[in-house]
Amino acid sequence: MSPYELFIAPFSEFEFMRRALAGVLALALGAGPIGVFLMLRRMSLVGDAMAHAILPGAAVGFLLSGLNLFAMTAGGLIAGFVVALLTGVVARTTELKEDAALATFYLLSLALGVTIVSLKGTNVDLLHVLFGNVLALDNQTLLLIAVNATISLLALAVIYRPLVLECVDPGFMRAVSRAGGPAHLAFLVLVVVNLVSGFHALGTLLAVGIMMLPAATGRFWARDITLMITLATASGVAAGYAGLLLSFHAGVASGPAVILVAGALYLFSLLFGRVGGLVRQYFPGRHLEA
Amino acid sequence: MVTRRLWIAAASAALLAASVMAPSLTAAQQSAHTKIRVIASFSILGDFVRNVGGDRLEVATLVGPNGNAHVYSPSPADAKKVSDAKLVFVNGLGFEGWLDRLVKASATKAPIIVASKGIRPLERAGAHDRDHEHGSADPHAWQSVANAKIYVSNIRDALIVADPAGRRDYETNAASYLARLDVLEREVRATLAKIPPDRRHVITSHNAFGYFEAAYGIHFIAPQGVSTESEASAKDVAAIISATRKEKVSAVFLENVTDPRLVQQIASETGAKVGGLLYSDALTDEKGDAPTYIDLIRHNLRQLATALTS
Numbered sequence: 399m400s401p402y403e404l405f406i407a408p409f410s411e412f413e414f415m416r417r418a419l420a421g422v423l424a425l426a427l428g429a430g431p432i433g434v435f436l437m438l439r440r441m442s443l444v445g446d447a448m449a450h451a452i453l454p455g456a457a458v459g460f461l462l463s464g465l466n467l468f469a470m471t472a473g474g475l476i477a478g479f480v481v482a483l484l485t486g487v488v489a490r491t492t493e494l495k496e497d498a499a500l501a502t503f504y505l506l507s508l509a510l511g512v513t514i515v516s517l518k519g520t521n522v523d524l525l526h527v528l529f530g531n532v533l534a535l536d537n538q539t540l541l542l543i544a545v546n547a548t549i550s551l552l553a554l555a556v557i558y559r560p561l562v563l564e565c566v567d568p569g570f571m572r573a574v575s576r577a578g579g580p581a582h583l584a585f586l587v588l589v590v591v592n593l594v595s596g597f598h599a600l601g602t603l604l605a606v607g608i609m610m611l612p613a614a615t616g617r618f619w620a621r622d623i624t625l626m627i628t629l630a631t632a633s634g635v636a637a638g639y640a641g642l643l644l645s646f647h648a649g650v651a652s653g654p655a656v657i658l659v660a661g662a663l664y665l666f667s668l669l670f671g672r673v674g675g676l677v678r679q680y681f682p683g684r685h686l687e688a
Numbered sequence: 689m690v691t692r693r694l695w696i697a698a699a700s701a702a703l704l705a706a707s708v709m710a711p712s713l714t715a716a717q718q719s720a721h722t723k724i725r726v727i728a729s730f731s732i733l734g735d736f737v738r739n740v741g742g743d744r745l746e747v748a749t750l751v752g753p754n755g756n757a758h759v760y761s762p763s764p765a766d767a768k769k770v771s772d773a774k775l776v777f778v779n780g781l782g783f784e785g786w787l788d789r790l791v792k793a794s795a796t797k798a799p800i801i802v803a804s805k806g807i808r809p810l811e812r813a814g815a816h817d818r819d820h821e822h823g824s825a826d827p828h829a830w831q832s833v834a835n836a837k838i839y840v841s842n843i844r845d846a847l848i849v850a851d852p853a854g855r856r857d858y859e860t861n862a863a864s865y866l867a868r869l870d871v872l873e874r875e876v877r878a879t880l881a882k883i884p885p886d887r888r889h890v891i892t893s894h895n896a897f898g899y900f901e902a903a904y905g906i907h908f909i910a911p912q913g914v915s916t917e918s919e920a921s922a923k924d925v926a927a928i929i930s931a932t933r934k935e936k937v938s939a940v941f942l943e944n945v946t947d948p949r950l951v952q953q954i955a956s957e958t959g960a961k962v963g964g965l966l967y968s969d970a971l972t973d974e975k976g977d978a979p980t981y982i983d984l985i986r987h988n989l990r991q992l993a994t995a996l997t998s
Contacts, residue, residue, distance in 0.1 A: 412926055413957045533925050534949035536956075642922060649923035 408646045415642060417535040421543050422638030422656060425600060426608055428547035428592050430631030431554050433613030434623070435585060438565040442613075444500060445606040448593050451481040451504040453511030456597075461514065467538050471594055478590035481507050486583050532600045532642075532652045546595035550588050557581040562623055600653060607657035608634050615664045618671025633663050724851055727773040729784045730757045731971040732830055733803055733839070735981045737777055739865040740843045744854045748773075750790075753973040760786055767794040775850050777843065780804045783827030801846040803839045804829045810898045828896040828968060832903035833873040833985060837866055872982055879989055880904050883996045890992070891928065891940040891960065893951045896968035906992060909937065925954065932958040939963045939995035963995035 409415045436442055455477025459469035481503045488499040535543075554561075560581035563571040571578045596605025616630030641656030648655075669676050723746040728734035734749035741747060750766050751757040757779075770776060771794040778784055780802035791800060809825035829835045844862035848855050888906050895910030909928055931937070932954070940955040941963045955962045966988050967978045978984035 408922070408926070412929060414925060414929070414953050415922060417953075418922070531950055533922060534953045536949065536952065645922035646926060647923065649921045652922050655921075 404647070405643065408643065414533055414535075415646065417540060418532045418642055418652065419639065421532060421535045421540055421600065422608070422642065423635055424540075424543045424547040425592075425596055425605070426612070426634030426638050427631060428543075428550040429596065429605075429609040430612055430616075430634045431627045432550065432585075432589055432592055433609040433611075433634075434616060434627050434630050435561060435565065436589065437610065437613045437617065438623070441496065442610055443497075444589065445593055445609050447500050447504040448478055448481070448590060449597065449606060450508040450511075452478040452507075452590070452594055452597065454507055454514055455511075456594075457511050457514045467542065471542065474594040474597070475590060477507060477511075478594055479587060482586040482590050483583065486586055490579065532604060532656070543595050546591050550592055553584060553588055557584050561585055565623075604653040604656055607660060608638065611657065611660035611664050612637065615660070615667045618667035618673055618675050621673055634660065637663060724775075725773050726775040726777065727770055727798075728777045729779060729787060730969070731755070732969075732981050732984070733777055733779055735971060736803070736836070736839050736865075737843055740840060740858055740862045741847060742857055742861045744851065744857055745847075751970070753971050753976070753979075755970050757784060757969055760784075762786055762790045766790060770794040770798070771796045773798045775846060776800045777803050777846070779827055779829070781807075781809055781825045781827035781829060799846075799850070801842065803842050804835070805838075805842050807835050807838050810902060826898040829899050830981070831897055831968070832899040833869055833876060834903060835899060836981065837869050840866055840869070868982060872985055876904060876985065876989055879993050880906065883993070886936065887938045887996050889932075889935050889937040890963070890996070891932065891937055891951065891954060892966055892968075893941070894968060897966070900988075906996075925950070929954060929958055932960060939992075941966045941991065941995070961995055964991045966991055 409419060436444055452474040455473035455475065456470045457473070459466070459471070459473030462473075463469040481500070484503050485496065485500045488494055488503075489496040492499075494502075557577075560571065560575065560577040563575075564578050564582060568578065592609065593605055596608070600608075612630040612634035613626075615633045616626040616628075619629050620626040637660035638656055641659040642652060644650065644659060645652040645655040667675065670678070672678065724741075724744060725746045725748070726737060726741070728737045728747060728749050730751040731749050731753050734747050737745065738747045748769050750762065750769070751760045767790060770790060773796065776791070776796065776798050778787055778800055781804050804827075807829045809829070811824075811826065830839060840862055844858050847858045851858075883906075889909065890906060891909050893910065895908060897906075897908040900906065901908050909931060937958065937960045939961045940951050940958075952962065954960075965977070967984045971980065971984060972978045977987045
């Protein structure tokens with residue numbers, strides 16, 4: 399098999415592969431930086447919790463207007479925002495920490511979602527309907543992912559400085575500025591936006607996976623946040639491309655294939671990463687001696 | 689034109705049947721307390737049992753209209769239904785993977801009747817052959833009307849064993865329903881005979897039509913395997929698109945139980961025509977296109993005929 403057939407032909411020959419690639423790349427661009435910030439703020443599991451939190455909104459959207467992308471997205475966004483904002487407010491005004499506040503609200507939201515679905519009485523697997531497939535991206539969905547990625551990148555550029563300061567030295571941030579709170583809430587909103595677009599387009603596993611695995615990969619190669627974000631985004635993009643090829647040639651499901659490639663990149667970094675990789679830690683090179 | 693005339697004939701036959709059955713319904717209400725409770729695992733099987741049992745039975749189904757029996761998860765209410773039932777009808781052939789545990793959990797003493805008994809199972813056929821799926825049967829046997837008649841005979845025999853007093857009723861009901869199925873079978877064959885051989889390739893989102901294909905010679909290609917549980921890979925989808933380009937697939941059909949977006953994507957990429965819904969695993973509710981098995985087959989037949997002959 400020639401390199402052309404191996405690496406390019408799948409995309410030049412099939413439109414659905416081109417769409418899948420465009421979708422995965424757009425998602426990786428938006429999710430990369432967000433994943434890094436989530437990781438630095440020790441909120442790596444938030445994505446998973448949010449996946450459940452958006453269920454009632456998406457379910458209401460589905461029940462009201464059927465399989466309509468925009469109704470379901472709007473519902474999911476509203477439910478996600480409500481949970482994210484309540485979490486942020488409770489964490490900042492009461493004794494409960496962020497993780498506990500999120501756990502309580504996402505559980506309530508999930509229970510509400512399941513109740514709404516069961517009231518309707520059909521047992522068509524709503525998760526299957528709500529959460530899309532990377533191989534079936536239509537124009538609407540592609541546009542949604544691209545718009546979300548653009549909004550995320552622009553918004554991140556605006557709140558970048560306060561956000562970084564919040565991450566590395568929240569005490570100092572509070573002392574010099576009041577932008578920390580709003581920046582944090584804006585960031586949570588971005589998390590929801592990215593997850594919702596990812597779910598509808600690509601499925602739960604892919605949306606959360608392409609956010610967190612590249613971030614953890616980047617962590618092993620850089621101490622500087624800018625470089626970390628660049629590397630995370632790059633590894634997300636690489637995983638998307640390689641995963642689609644894997645799915646095409648080996649015949650495994652596409653979503654998991656992308657995440658497995660991202661996972662392989664992560665494991666490699668865990669072992670051989672320059673910053674805190676295991677091999678580096680336990681078999682350090684000789685120190686330079688004067 | 690001919691299909692429409694057939695349709696009108698069928699509708700008037702159904703009306704006639706309904707008017708004949710109407711008086712017996714009031715009789716049924718009087719003897720409600722003596723009705724025998726039976727369970728059918730999904731809506732199509734429930735329809736068969738209702739037709740054979742008439743007003744001697746109270747039939748409940750576990751997976752209702754529009755439900756997906758492949759990924760169904762039973763509720764405690766289902767366990768109660770099963771434990772109250774005198775007979776439990778199941779499709780078998782591995783269709784209801786969740787059923788064994790439900791039966792155990794409900795501790796029912798009711799006999800489990802496998803309605804597909806005696807049907808020669810087809811092997812699961814996907815767009816590709818995965819090794820680990822070999823040797824297991826395609827459960828969607830009711831998609832051939834000849835098989836539906838075997839279901840009905842099995843149901844009749846089981847009901848006679850369980851309730852010998854109703855023997856006459858069951859035999860009459862089954863005979864008249866079998867006669868209607870014969871009419872249906874002839875109708876299917878007559879309609880499909882008009883479709884030219886090079887226009888007999890279609891795509892569905894869920895490969896549930898293996899028996900229909902074997903019986904009536906329409907070739908179905910499906911992006912997903914035989915079960916809705918497995919997700920299609922890029923390789924599968926590419927294989928279907930290549931096959932579509934090569935074999936001149938005429939139409940792509942959506943289904944009432946799986947993700948329609950994948951099918952639409954394939955249709956837009958190959959230029960095949962998108963047909964309506966083909967119903968496979970479940971009936972619709974009263975207001976839908978396919979509230980009974982006979983309606984379901986007629987509906988599918990109409991969809992195929994319009995998409996393939998135009």
